Amino acid sequence: MITSPERSQFPALANGLVYLDSAATALKPTGVVDAVTAVYTAGEGAAHRGTFALAARATAKIETARGKVAALLGARDEQIVFCRGVTEGLNMLARGLAESLSPGDEIVVSELCHHASFVGFSLAAARVGATLRVAKVTPEGVLTVDAIAACISPRTKVVSLPHVSNVTGAVLDAGLVAELARRVNAIFVLDGAQAFPHLPVDVATLGCDAYVLGAHKAYGPSGVGVLHANAALLATLPPLHGGGHMVLEARADELRLAPAPARHEAGTPNLEGIAGFSAAIDLLVAARARGAIAREQALVGYLRERLEGLPFVRIVGRGRVALVSFEVEGCHPHDVATLLDEDGVAVRAGRMCAHPLFAAIGSRGALRASVALYNDSSDVDRLVAGLVRAHAVLHGAP
C-alpha cells in the first residue's frame, strides 16, 4: 500500500476525487494558495520598480524564488529567467536562436516532442529557411539515441528534445545527446515540463545549454515558467519582448539592454505566480526529503502493473516516470474518459499535444494516467475498477 503524506495539503481532493492528470496540470496545495493570496492581501507593489517597502518585499520574493530554482537545478541565479511557462520558454529560444540561422542550417527535434517544442521550432525554422530534422521513434514509441544521432550533422545548430516524454514517460539519455550536440557545436535544449516535478535535475550533469520548466505541473500557479540557459546563450539570445525592466537606457537613437536575466524579463512580473511557485518549491523540496521521488516511482510501477493485468489494455511505450499512457481495446479514449469521469476519476484522453508521436505509432489517441505527490495506490485501484466498468458499458454489457 503506497500512501501520500502530502495528500491532506490539497483541498481539491477533499471530495474524493481521483486526480490522475497531473501531467496536464497539477493540483495546488494550501501553501501555494496562501502565498498567492498573501501577495494580494498585503498589497505588494511592483517588483524591481517601486521605491517603497512593499515593492522591496515584492522584489525580494522574486529574487528568493529565483535562488530556489537555481539551487534545484544546480545553476546560478543569473541563469534563471522567469517566463510564462514551458511553451513560452521554448518559443523564446526558438525565435531567438532562429535569428542567427541561415537557409541550410538544421534544427533537430523528435517525434517524441511535445508541440511546444515541435511546433515552436517548426515555425522558427520556416521563418528563416532552416531545415527541421525529425528524429523518429520506433513503432512502439521509443526514441533511441541512434535515431537522434542519425539526424545530427555539421549543419545542426539546435537540438531540442523532451527530458521526459509527456506520452510514454521515457527519460532521455541527456548526457549522450549532449555529447553529440557538442561535437557539432549545436545548442542543446531540454524540455523539462514532465521531468522537473518528478526527477532531480542538475543541468551540469545533463549537459544541456538550456533547460525549460513550468510551475503549474509542479504544484505552482499557471503563468509561470523558467528558462534556464548558460550565461553565453542568455547574453546573445535576442529578447522576445521589449519593455520595462529589460533596458538600462531607452532613447530614439540608442537602446542599452540590461544584462540577463532582466534582459529577458520585460514587463511587470507575475509576482503572485512566482510567489506561489516559490511555495510549491518548498513543498517539493520537503516532500523529496521524505522520499517522494522513490514513492512516486513505486506508484507508477504499481499503476503499470495493474494496467498490464487488464487483458483489454495496451500500454503505449516503455517509460517508467510519472505517467502511463494506454489504449483500451475497441474503445475510443474519450468514451472511456467520460465514464471514468462519472466515477470521479480524472485522466487525459486524446493525442496529448503530441500528434507526431501518435501518427508514428499508428494510434489515433490514448488515455493517460499520471501521478503526483498526492496520489496513492487506492487511486490506481479506483482507476482500474473504472476501466473494467467502462469497458463493459462500451461493449454493451447490461
Place this chain on the structure above:
Amino acid sequence: MNEATLLYRAVVTERGRAPRFRGFGFSPPRASARRETAANPVCGDELTLELTYAGDALGMRFDGHACLVCLASADLLAESVDSASIAEARRTTARFLAALDSGATEGLSPALVSLLGVRALPIRVACAKLPWHAATKALAAMAGDPLSAESAR
C-alpha cells in the same frame, strides 16, 4: 450522477457499435453522390457523410473514425433524413442542432431525444454536433445555397 452511463446504455453504445447506415455503397462514389468530411482537431476524429438524392428522396451513409457519441449521432442523423426531401432534411438538422443547445424535444424521434442526454456532458456536445454540422453544409450546397453552406459551421 450517472448521466453518462444512461446515455451510453440508452442509445450511444448500440447505435455506435451497430450502426445501420455506416459504410459507403460505392467507392469511388457515384457521380450523383455528395460527400462531406468533418473533423474535430481536438480529438482527431474524422467523419465523412455521403448523401444521394433521387426522386425527391435523400439517402445518407457515413464512415470514418470517431468516438461512439459521434458515430451514434451520425447514424441517427442518417436515419432522420432517410427518404426526406432536402427541405425537410434541412429543417430536421436545424431543429436537432438547436435542441442540442436548448434541450427542446418537440418534433424529435425518441432516439434523438435519448441522444439529447449528451447535454449533461458539455464537453461531448461537440462530438454529437459534428455530423449534423457536416450535413447542414452539404444540404445547403445541394439546395444551391452557397451562402448558407459557407456560414454553416
